Amino acid sequence: MSMNVFASVQGMQQCALGQKKAGHRIGLIPTMGFLHEGHLSLVALARKRTDWVVLSIFVNPIQFMPGEDFLQYPRNFERDEALCEQAGVDLVFYPDQKEMYSTDHSVFVEETSLSSGICGASRPGHFKGVTTVVAKLFNIVMPDVAVFGQKDAQQCRVIQRMVRDLNINVEIVVGPIVREPDGLAMSSRNRYLSPSGRKKALCLRHSLDLAEKMVQAGERTVSVIQEAVWATLSSEPEANIDYVAFLDHETLTPVLLIQRPVLLALAVRIGATRLIDNTVLYSP
Amino acid sequence: MSMNVFASVQGMQQCALGQKKAGHRIGLIPTMGFLHEGHLSLVALARKRTDWVVLSIFVNPIQFMPGEDFLQYPRNFERDEALCEQAGVDLVFYPDQKEMYSTDHSVFVEETSLSSGICGASRPGHFKGVTTVVAKLFNIVMPDVAVFGQKDAQQCRVIQRMVRDLNINVEIVVGPIVREPDGLAMSSRNRYLSPSGRKKALCLRHSLDLAEKMVQAGERTVSVIQEAVWATLSSEPEANIDYVAFLDHETLTPVLLIQRPVLLALAVRIGATRLIDNTVLYSP
Numbered sequence: 039m040s041m042n043v044f045a046s047v048q049g050m051q052q053c054a055l056g057q058k059k060a061g062h063r064i065g066l067i068p069t070m071g072f073l074h075e076g077h078l079s080l081v082a083l084a085r086k087r088t089d090w091v092v093l094s095i096f097v098n099p100i101q102f103m104p105g106e107d108f109l110q111y112p113r114n115f116e117r118d119e120a121l122c123e124q125a126g127v128d129l130v131f132y133p134d135q136k137e138m139y140s141t142d143h144s145v146f147v148e149e150t151s152l153s154s155g156i157c158g159a160s161r162p163g164h165f166k167g168v169t170t171v172v173a174k175l176f177n178i179v180m181p182d183v184a185v186f187g188q189k190d191a192q193q194c195r196v197i198q199r200m201v202r203d204l205n206i207n208v209e210i211v212v213g214p215i216v217r218e219p220d221g222l223a224m225s226s227r228n229r230y231l232s233p234s235g236r237k238k239a240l241c242l243r244h245s246l247d248l249a250e251k252m253v254q255a256g257e258r259t260v261s262v263i264q265e266a267v268w269a270t271l272s273s274e275p276e277a278n279i280d281y282v283a284f285l286d287h288e289t290l291t292p293v294l295l296i297q298r299p300v301l302l303a304l305a306v307r308i309g310a311t312r313l314i315d316n317t318v319l320y321s322p
Numbered sequence: 323m324s325m326n327v328f329a330s331v332q333g334m335q336q337c338a339l340g341q342k343k344a345g346h347r348i349g350l351i352p353t354m355g356f357l358h359e360g361h362l363s364l365v366a367l368a369r370k371r372t373d374w375v376v377l378s379i380f381v382n383p384i385q386f387m388p389g390e391d392f393l394q395y396p397r398n399f400e401r402d403e404a405l406c407e408q409a410g411v412d413l414v415f416y417p418d419q420k421e422m423y424s425t426d427h428s429v430f431v432e433e434t435s436l437s438s439g440i441c442g443a444s445r446p447g448h449f450k451g452v453t454t455v456v457a458k459l460f461n462i463v464m465p466d467v468a469v470f471g472q473k474d475a476q477q478c479r480v481i482q483r484m485v486r487d488l489n490i491n492v493e494i495v496v497g498p499i500v501r502e503p504d505g506l507a508m509s510s511r512n513r514y515l516s517p518s519g520r521k522k523a524l525c526l527r528h529s530l531d532l533a534e535k536m537v538q539a540g541e542r543t544v545s546v547i548q549e550a551v552w553a554t555l556s557s558e559p560e561a562n563i564d565y566v567a568f569l570d571h572e573t574l575t576p577v578l579l580i581q582r583p584v585l586l587a588l589a590v591r592i593g594a595t596r597l598i599d600n601t602v603l604y605s606p
Contacts, residue, residue, distance in 0.1 A: 047489055055491075144435035145453070145487035151428035169429070170488075177489040203429035204454075205331055205461040207339075 041122060042129045047138070047178050050131050054092075054180045062089040066181035066208075068172060071095035072112040072226035073121045076216040080185040081125045083213050087183045093122050094131040094175055096138060101167025112229050131179060138174065147173045147204070149196045152290045156283045156303055157192050157314065168193055169200050176208055185211045189223050191301055191316045195290055215315070217243070223315045230311040238274050239308050242315040245270035245282075249302050253319045258296045260284045263319075271306060280305035280312065287318055296321045325406060326413045331422070331462050334415050338376075338464040346373040350465035350492075352456060355379035356396040356510035357405045360500040364469040365409045367497050371467045377406050378415040378459055380422060385451025396513055415463060422458065431457045431488070433480045436574045440567045440587055441476050441598065452477055453484050460492055469495045473507050475585055475600045479574055499599070501527070507599045514595040522558050523592050526599040529554035529566075533586050537603045542580045544568045547603075555590060564589035564596065571602055580605045 044050045057064055065084030069077050077093070084091045095118055102108035115132065122130050146166055153165035176184065186194050194212045201210055216224045221243035222236070231239055245267040252263050264282060271277050285292055287299040296319050303316040328334045341348055349368030353361050361377075368375045379402055386392035399416065406414050430450055436442075437449035460468065470478050478496045485494055500508045505527035506520070515523055529551040536547050548566060555561050569576055571583040580603050587600040 051489065051491060140487065142435065143487050145431065145433045145484045147429065147431050147457075147488070149429045151426065173431075174487075174489050177491060180491075200429045203424065203427050203458075204431070205335065205458050207335060207461060207464075 041119075041127055043119065044129060044131050045133055045137065047133060050092075050129075050133075050178050051180070053129070054178070057090050058180060063182040064088055064180060065091045066175065066179045066184045067091070067093045067127075068175050068184065068186070069093060069095055070097045070111065070226065071118050072114055072229075073118045074216075074224045074226065076187055076189060076213075076224040078121065078125045079216050080187060080213045081122075081127055083211055084183060084185045085126060087209075087211065088181075090128050091126070092129045092131055092179050092181070093127045094133075094179065096131075096133055096171065096175075098138075098167055098171040099135060100139070100170060101164050103161050103163055106161070107227075107230075112226055131175075138171070146170045147200060149199055149203075152192065152199050153196045155192075155285070155290060155292075156281050157305060160280050160305060165193070165196050169196060172197055173200065173204070173206075176206055181208055183209045183211055185213055187215065188212050189215045189225065189314065189316070191303055192290065195288075221247075223313075225313065227311060227313065231308060235276070235308045235311065238276050239306075239311075239313055241271050241274040241277050242304050242306055242313060245304065246302060246315060246317045249319060250317060253296055253321060258321060260294050260296065260300075263296075263302075267302070267304075271304070276308060278307040280307060284319075325403075325411055327403065328413060328415050329417055329421065331417060334376075334413075334417075335462050335464070337413070338462070341374050342464060347466040348372055348464060349375045350459065350463045350468045351375070351377045351411075352459050352468065352470070353377060353379055354381045354395065354510065355402050356398055356513075357402045358500075358508045358510065360471055360473065360497075360508040362405060362409045363500050364471060364497045365406075365411055367495055368467060368469045369410060371493075371495065372465075374412050375410070376413045376415055376463050376465070377411045378417075378463065380415075380417055380455065380459075382422075382451055382455040383419060384423070384454060385448050387445050387447060390445070391511075391514075396510055415459075422455070430454045431484060433483055433487075436476065436483050437480045439476075439569070439574060439576075440565050441589065444564050444589060449477070449480050453480060456481055457484065457488070457490075460490055465492055467493045467495055469497055471499065472496050473499045473509065473598065473600070475587055476574065479572075505531075507597075509597065511595060511597065515592060519560070519592045519595065522560050523590075523595075523597055525555050525558040525561050526588055526590055526597060529588065530586060530599060530601045533603060534601060537580055537605060542605060544578050544580065544584075547580075547586075551586070551588075555588070560592060562591040564591060568603075 065088030067080045147169040148166045285301045287301045300319045349372030351364045431453040432450045569585045571585045584603045
């Protein structure tokens with residue numbers, strides 16, 4: 039069967055209802071398109087767990103702040119469509135802005151605790167846009183399983199909290215970060231980087247590597263590791279640090295010692311391009 | 323089959339999934355209990371449209387403002403249970419507060435336009451509590467149809483907007499106001515009234531009657547009708563008017579002329595008891 043593309047909310051919802059009636063389990067990968075291997079690895083995770091895999095492509099205006107890159111965000115639907123077909127996606131849901139938001143849209147879903155720090159602090163309102171659109175996509179596609187990437191670690195935790203607090207009957211699966219051969223985390227925004235910026239961006243991965251090695255070597259004190267991470271990032275003069283955060287991986291609250299899984303999350307600007315990356319530091 | 327009572331979210335959700343798998347259509351009447359004929363009329367409406375009727379009883383703490391009547395709100399589960407059984411309810415969902423809200427609950431659903439006026443202005447935060455709990459109940463009970471009473475006219479419009487904007491696949495049915503023989507709109511809060519307050523509370527219905535008659539007689543100017551409504555309410559010295567509002571029934575925006583269905587909504591305090599009532603004025 040060839041892949042379908044739906045642009046209408048109602049068509050998508052009816053189709054999902056039909057799949058459910060047929061007893062199929064639905065998987066959903068919400069994306070903003072401009073797909074890379076990171077997204078496609080999530081398709082494989084959904085495929086393992088469900089019978090019918092939907093990938094949504096929607097550059098969600100309400101999760102971009104004024105002055106951010108909503109208009110310039112890279113888009114290439116034809117390429118995305120071909121990649122989805124190759125990856126075995128059953129249906130691409132590709133609505134436009136009018137289809138998703140009425141001009142008098144007035145209902146929002148907001149997470150008020152986990153979303154306040156790191157990216158939420160740098161991008162006020164961002165996660166309210168994310169939770170609202172994901173709640174909508176869950177109601178439209180009615181997935182049994184939805185797959186998100188660990189690269190957006192805070193987003194994963196916020197979505198998991200939304201599912202818990204609103205009693206949404208969707209299993210959230212988090213796929214590992216997929217990296218370029220040299221270690222740069224895959225991101226649609228990498229295409230903003232100049233060839234020289236592309237090389238400088240490796241400082242993110244290098245600083246995470248160093249932190250992992252320090253923890254493996256027995257270091258547990260966050261301030262010591264943090265200093266090393268800052269030094270690595272700062273050795274690249276064109277890297278502007280937005281944040282370096284060490285957070286409990288469950289609660290996203292700051293920690294001083296590594297005694298449980300700790301999320302080390304970075305946001306760094308290389309020129310005008312804001313990149314994020316993270317790793318979970320363990321001390322078994 | 324005798325009626326079931328479920329207190330657990332997980333049990334309720336699993337049971338609803340089973341009903342859906344069996345091809346049954348689910349009806350839901352969300353209530354705060356202390357049931358009266360108004361609620362039971364909604365059961366009949368759900369029964370007509372669905373195969374399996376769930377009535378939820380939950381006095382939702384987050385829709386009460388500080389200083390409001392959350393603790394004193396009347397509760398009588400045994401009586402409610404018997405009324406539900408008589409009315410042919412299939413399942414009563416009766417969770418406690420801990421079951422509905424984790425101590426670190428942090429996700430809310432908020433409507434930001436229709437909920438700002440009348441009751442939303444008098445009770446800031448009230449509708450955020452309502453939309454959050456109704457979104458949760460929809461995810462837990464998974465109804466095809468949910469029935470609400472027109473007595474809470476603004477609540478009905480806010481819920482309809484939530485369903486539209488979050489693409490929730492639930493049909494909202496609104497049941498007409500049910501009144502005592504003398505015209506007082508049924509409400510669990512009527513039991514707060516003293517015998518003399520009970521008589522004074524009739525000024526609400528009398529003022530709505532007068533407005534309806536004026537419109538039937540051809541009056542279209544809101545300011546003229548409003549003056550008559552205020553005069554009727556003010557003739558009762560112990561009635562303290564919270565609001566008298568003439569609003570477009572769709573958009574809940576104030577109107578000056580009655581050219582389309584107009585919601586005339588009242589909130590009046592009789593002693594310490596805040597009562598609401600409304601009617602839709604037509605000019606066919």
